Amino acid sequence: MAAAWQDVVRDSAAVREAAAVAVDAALLAGVLMRTGEQPHASDVVNYAPFTLLPSAVPRALFEQAYAVQQDFNLLVDAISQNKEFLEQTLASTIKVDDFTARLFRIYLQVLEEGLAQTVFLGINRSDYMFDCGLDGTAALRQIEINTIAASFGGLTSRTADVHRLVLKVLGKTEEASHLLPNNPAKGLALGIAKAWELYGSPRAVVMFLVEEVQRNIFDQRCVENELWNRNIRVVRKRFRDVFEQGSLDASRRLYMDGQEVAVVYYREGYVPQVYDQQNWEARLLLERSRAVKCPDIATQLAGTKKVQQELSRPGTLEKLLPGHPEAIARIRATFAGLYSLDEGEEGDRIAATAIADPDRFVLKPQREGGGMSWAGPLGGSIVVWAVFGTGSSSVPAPGPVLRDKLKPQPALNYLLRAHSSLRVSECISELGIFGVYVRQGQDLVLNRAAGHLLRTKAIEHADGGVAAGVAVLDTPYLV
Ligand code: ADP
Ligand code: MG
Numbered sequence: 493m494a495a496a497w498q499d500v501v502r503d504s505a506a507v508r509e510a511a512a513v514a515v516d517a518a519l520l521a522g523v524l525m526r527t528g529e530q531p532h533a534s535d536v537v538n539y540a541p542f543t544l545l546p547s548a549v550p551r552a553l554f555e556q557a558y559a560v561q562q563d564f565n566l567l568v569d570a571i572s573q574n575k576e577f578l579e580q581t582l583a584s585t586i587k588v589d590d591f592t593a594r595l596f597r598i599y600l601q602v603l604e605e606g607l608a609q610t611v612f613l614g615i616n617r618s619d620y621m622f623d624c625g626l627d628g629t630a631a632l633r634q635i636e637i638n639t640i641a642a643s644f645g646g647l648t649s650r651t652a653d654v655h656r657l658v659l660k661v662l663g664k665t666e667e668a669s670h671l672l673p674n675n676p677a678k679g680l681a682l683g684i685a686k687a688w689e690l691y692g693s694p695r696a697v698v699m700f701l702v703e704e705v706q707r708n709i710f711d712q713r714c715v716e717n718e719l720w721n722r723n724i725r726v727v728r729k730r731f732r733d734v735f736e737q738g739s740l741d742a743s744r745r746l747y748m749d750g751q752e753v754a755v756v757y758y759r760e761g762y763v764p765q766v767y768d769q770q771n772w773e774a775r776l777l778l779e780r781s782r783a784v785k786c787p788d789i790a791t792q793l794a795g796t797k798k799v800q801q802e803l804s805r806p807g808t809l810e811k812l813l814p815g816h817p818e819a820i821a822r823i824r825a826t827f828a829g830l831y832s833l834d835e836g837e838e839g840d841r842i843a844a845t846a847i848a849d850p851d852r853f854v855l856k857p858q859r860e861g862g863g864m865s866w867a868g869p870l871g872g873s874i875v876v877w878a879v880f881g882t883g884s885s886s887v888p889a890p891g892p893v894l895r896d897k898l899k900p901q902p903a904l905n906y907l908l909r910a911h912s913s914l915r916v917s918e919c920i921s922e923l924g925i926f927g928v929y930v931r932q933g934q935d936l937v938l939n940r941a942a943g944h945l946l947r948t949k950a951i952e953h954a955d956g957g958v959a960a961g962v963a964v965l966d967t968p969y970l971v
Pocket of ligand 2: 619636
């Protein structure tokens with residue numbers, strides 16, 4: 493896969509010239525982030541980190557990822573409506589994890605009161621790696637599906653233009669013409685607009701529920717501006733604004749200081765640190781309301797690592813999607829080995845395997861955005877032992893999940909970051925496909941793939957995020 497740019501990747505003069513063009517092109521195109529020093533103002537901004545060169549992606553796997561996205565939308569939507577499944581699957585998690593437990597309490601409380609919400613909007617991103625087998629063939633393997641606050645759909649709508657220019661500067665005009673257009677911002681806005689329309693109150697606004705510190709504001713602005721283009725009014729509010737200004741009327745319509753809200757699009761709320769008592773109350777108010785939440789709390793729970801683990805169990809998909817054998821086959825084809833550490837004998841056996849061959853596995857914490865622990869060669873067995881204690885009886889339930897470690901083929905690239913020197917790195921990429929769907933009552937009125945995101949990182953990092961400063965934005969070059 494690395495072969496695409498072999499002739500230029502070591503040509504330091506050409507690379508330097510192209511990098512200078514690339515950075516200015518990114519700034520011109522709006523591939524921007526606020527700086528760490530001034531995270532609250534847009535007076536000083538910089539480019540969001542990105543690769544100098546687009547990365548090779550096997551065309552067949554790229555197409556496979558797109559083809560399965562509507563199935564994943566269907567699956568997440570089905571899980572979110574299946575109380576029994578969520579209850580059973582999360583029972584052990586909520587015993588030990590206070591965050592999931594509190595989300596779950598709100599979920600039950602809202603169900604008990606009776607849902608006021610009748611229109612449902614899902615925006616998710618299913619993330620994959622191209623796992624390289626022993627025979628050298630690559631396979632599409634899912635890392636996770638993000639059902640809340642899946643980001644970078646905005647900025648990545650602008651990276652292909654930057655890479656197209658870079659390739660031209662490097663004398664690759666033909667290749668430049670093959671880079672695909674990609675506009676998740678438009679696709680996400682389409683879903684939000686549809687939900688807004690079905691809510692049926694033309695004066696009501698779309699509310700972006702945003703973080704206290706909004707370094708990635710430009711990513712969100714891309715989606716916001718698509719909504720303004722459709723003459724839909726957008727407001728940006730934090731949980732604490734909701735606590736102070738939010739109210740429900742008798743039919744549980746949501747108002748912010750007298751302004752009706754049709755859609756709440758969460759870009760916040762998936763980690764426990766953001767919730768103090770007031771913010772929990774704000775969350776409950778939003779969930780009880782008639783407004784379309786993206787996602788509703790059930791869909792957020794559907795995206796937990798514990799649910800992902802349960803999905804890989806034989807028979808689970810069949811129960812969740814009866815009558816959809818083709819969708820199930822497409823979904824299952826993307827699953828990587830995933831092993832429960834909760835159980836006695838099965839757990840012991842897997843523990844022994846992991847300790848004997850730690851480089852084959854990773855340990856994933858259950859929490860979203862929790863990053864990664866490697867059961868890698870350096871201290872890997874110690875990590876495994878830390879989870880298992882000295883015998884199965886001391887395994888905390890439910891511990892982190894043990895997974896097959898995916899091993900994509902590395903390729904050389906340059907990771908362009910503000911204030912960093914230009915040097916070549918061995919890199920691996922992760923492909924995300926955005927999904928969007930809208931349901932009114934029981935009718936799925938929209939179900940689509942909305943675009944893609946390629947993120948690339950140097951191989952020495954176990955973790956992934958762009959916001960976390962590890963991965964950078966990239967563009968797929970199909971091979
Ligand atoms: P979260 O984004 O919620 O922290 P992820 O499941 O996306 O959790 O894992 C974080 C990162 O760790 C991924 O982006 C990926 O780079 C890496 N990773 C996760 N699972 C694996 C795996 N099975 N093999 C190799 N790398 C992985
Ligand atoms: Mg992730």
